Amino acid sequence: xxxxxxxxxxxxxxxxxxxDRWGVNxxxxxxxxxxxxxxxxxxAEEIAETLSMARSNVSTSIRELIGWGIVRPVLKVxxxxxxxxxLADPWETLDRVLQKRRERExxxxxxxxxxxxxxxxxxxxxxxxxxxxxxxxRDLLIQGDAVVAAMRKLPSEAIxxxxxxxxxxxxxxxxx
Amino acid sequence: xxxxxxxxxxxxxxxxxxxDRWGVNxxxxxxxxxxxxxxxxxxAEEIAETLSMARSNVSTSIRELIGWGIVRPVLKVxxxxxxxxxLADPWETLDRVLQKRRERExxxxxxxxxxxxxxxxxxxxxxxxxxxxxxxxRDLLIQGDAVVAAMRKLPSEAIxxxxxxxxxxxxxxxxx
DNA sequence: TGCGTGTTTCTCTTCAGACAGAACAATCAG
DNA sequence: CTGATTGTTCTGTCTGAAGAGAAACACGCA
Numbered sequence: 001x002x003x004x005x006x007x008x009x010x011x012x013x014x015x016x017x018x019x020d021r022w023g024v025n026x027x028x029x030x031x032x033x034x035x036x037x038x039x040x041x042x043x044a045e046e047i048a049e050t051l052s053m054a055r056s057n058v059s060t061s062i063r064e065l066i067g068w069g070i071v072r073p074v075l076k077v078x079x080x081x082x083x084x085x086x087l088a089d090p091w092e093t094l095d096r097v098l099q100k101r102r103e104r105e106x107x108x109x110x111x112x113x114x115x116x117x118x119x120x121x122x123x124x125x126x127x128x129x130x131x132x133x134x135x136x137x138r139d140l141l142i143q144g145d146a147v148v149a150a151m152r153k154l155p156s157e158a159i160x161x162x163x164x165x166x167x168x169x170x171x172x173x174x175x176x
Numbered sequence: 177x178x179x180x181x182x183x184x185x186x187x188x189x190x191x192x193x194x195x196d197r198w199g200v201n202x203x204x205x206x207x208x209x210x211x212x213x214x215x216x217x218x219x220a221e222e223i224a225e226t227l228s229m230a231r232s233n234v235s236t237s238i239r240e241l242i243g244w245g246i247v248r249p250v251l252k253v254x255x256x257x258x259x260x261x262x263l264a265d266p267w268e269t270l271d272r273v274l275q276k277r278r279e280r281e282x283x284x285x286x287x288x289x290x291x292x293x294x295x296x297x298x299x300x301x302x303x304x305x306x307x308x309x310x311x312x313x314r315d316l317l318i319q320g321d322a323v324v325a326a327m328r329k330l331p332s333e334a335i336x337x338x339x340x341x342x343x344x345x346x347x348x349x350x351x352x
Numbered sequence: 353t354g355c356g357t358g359t360t361t362c363t364c365t366t367c368a369g370a371c372a373g374a375a376c377a378a379t380c381a382g
Numbered sequence: 383c384t385g386a387t388t389g390t391t392c393t394g395t396c397t398g399a400a401g402a403g404a405a406a407c408a409c410g411c412a
Contacts (some may be wrong), residue, residue, distance in 0.1 A: 090316040
């Protein structure tokens with residue numbers, strides 16, 4: 001069984017806590033943290049022991065992480081037991097998570113807003129500002145969505161430049 | 177008491193649900209949704225009745241929203257009763273929320289990572305890749321943080337241009 | 353057939369959060 | 383000063399949803 005150094009423990013606990021605050025199951029986040037710093041594939045059994053949680057729990061959590069696309073099964077030759085490893089690149093990881101949350105939350109919300117706007121416009125009793133507010137909220141989501149989508153396409157090294165290029169960028173954007 | 181049209185109801189419920197998934201208390205999110213579409217200041221009493229929740233609950237939730245800086249008290253002349261209104265601009269709202277979450281979650285995490293990196297480097301038994309992984313995660317947070325900070329400074333109309341300027345932007349970033 | 357491994361389902365527990373109500377504070381009117 | 387109005391902050395209680403664990407189930411391999 002893998003023994004955790006104090007640094008690793010601290011990190012795993014904190015990461016679980018952070019996940020919780022952003023709507024990610026605590027166990028799922030902890031397992032991800034473990035796989036990330038382990039830097040080598042671990043079996044479900046090892047994970048369960050190391051974090052002292054039930055194997056069934058590990059099983060479902062891992063399935064979820066695979067669903068997010070940030071953990072993948074690794075089959076070792078000569079071993080029947082399945083091992084799992086996390087993406088090594090945090091940018092890549094963030095990218096996948098953002099992608100999924102767009103699909104699961106942003107897009108449905110945009111659709112729902114469209115419905116509400118429709119029905120608000122059809123209803124003559126409805127104050128007109130309701131539709132307006134809903135529309136500007138929808139615009140925000142659509143635009144924010146596009147920003148994230150645009151960002152995802154950039155290579156991760158470009159981000160560093162983006163920050164440094166702040167002033168140039170401002171010129172570019174302010175110019176017509 | 178304010179009567180909610182079907183569109184308003186649907187929106188408020190969904191918004192509460194979304195808040196929940198992103199780590200915001202459901203009541204808090206619902207109240208914010210209500211104030212946002214109401215488009216006029218409401219008293220705590222009206223809110224409690226409209227959403228049928230306890231007044232004490234409304235009181236604490238509103239205090240939280242004020243803490244986020246996205247709802248503010250409005251004092252009407254000749255009225256002792258306090259009213260509340262939400263920011264009308266969704267971009268502004270998003271901005272404030274991102275700002276607060278940076279303070280409350282991203283920055284503490286960066287600090288904790290720094291501690292873990294320190295202790296991982298001090299500990300000779302620790303695998304060196306642990307420190308490396310923690311470092312690249314910290315870099316992600318610092319950079320992401322900077323990206324958001326940079327974005328916050330841009331006027332909201334600029335965002336639209338940012339999207340359209342995609343190709344130019346790519347040139348700019350790819351160039352040395 | 354039996355064993356190792358992984359998944360699904362079920363039950364039980366736990367915990368956040370919503371409520372009611374009380375106590376308290378602040379403010380204003382009379 | 384007294385009482386009424388309004389708001390905040392506690393308390394204890396309760397409920398529903400999420401999560402943890404255990405057991406049953408499914409699968410593949412020897």
